[in-house]
Amino acid sequence: MSTRQADQGNGSSAPRPDRELREALLVLAGLPDDSPALPGQLNTIVRLSAEVVDPVDFASMTVLAVEGHRTHASTDEVAEAVDLAQYAEDAGPCLLALHSGETVGVPDIGGAVVWPGFREVAWRYGVRASLSVPLFAGSGVPIAGLNLYARDAARMRLLIQRVQSCYHVGPTRVLPRMDAGSEQFLAGLAGALLSRDLVQRALGLLMERDTIGVGLAYRRLVEATDAGMPLTDTATVILRRHAT
Structure with missing residues (x-):
């Protein structure tokens, strides 16, 4: 039984994992950049992103390190391998998101010719679409990049559009609603931006x-x-x- 099914069927009063994801993003936005709670908060966001956001199969978190970049947390070896391919070339959506402060969606990895290493490794592991989202703590400067990887490009496409609309300044078009986990993820991002x-x-x-x-x-x-x-x-x- 999936986490979502168990949560709906057991009548428990414990917080739902999708709501936990929203709260985790909001808490991160209010933490000082050097808070000792920050690493654990990033771990929680990675875990819940893959757990409750329906289009997402694998997730990881990229941070800056002395040697350049490293994966702070990942859900499995697939996410880790796709991250490492980008570090090896010092190029890819996760690095671009972290350094630019902008979301980077790749709705069709087969067409990502500007990042050949990323494309080759992702395709080999069955990843067909990705979304990298810059995350920030209290200073408002990106401190990590959340990487979301999906096997199903069609399901990921709407999530990419919805997340990018959160970061867009100005009029945006109305997009369809998504599953409960995705909606809570989006609510957490929107709330974090308001906190910033x-x-x-x-x-x-x-x-x-x-x-x-x-x-x-x-x-x-x-x-x-x-x-x-x-x-x-x-x-x-x-x-x-x-x-x-």
Whole structure:
């Protein structure tokens, strides 16, 4: 029995895994970049992404490392192998997403001629589509790239469109709804982006008020936040005080 079926049939009051994914993304957006809780949060997001987002078969998380890049967590050897192919060429959707801060969707891996190593290894393992999503913590700077790999390109195509619409500024067209896990994933991304905007507005206020740079403003925000509390709470207080 799948996780989704078990959750629907056992009558348990425990949080549903799809809602856990939404919360995990929101929590990540409110953590300081150097929080000791951050690695575990990334692990949770990888695991739940493959568990509850229907189009996704494999997932991994790419982070920057001393040697260049590394896979912080993965659901299986398939995701790990596809990541490694990109590190070997220092090119691929996961690296582009991490460094550009933009989502990178590959709806047809067979046509990804600009990344031959990625295309060859992914195709060999039966991966037909992918989506890489930049994730950020409290500073708003991408700290990891979430890589979602799928065997079914048709099912992945809508997820790519929906995720990219979350990051798009301006009018967007209405797209069909998806499964519960995908909708919670999308809600988590949308909420994380709102959290980032909130923190950035608070940082801008501190910079203007105290005539300081963004680095020092961020450090003051972190120092003003009690241990275990999200930076968004402190940012909200700062903005409310300014409004009054």
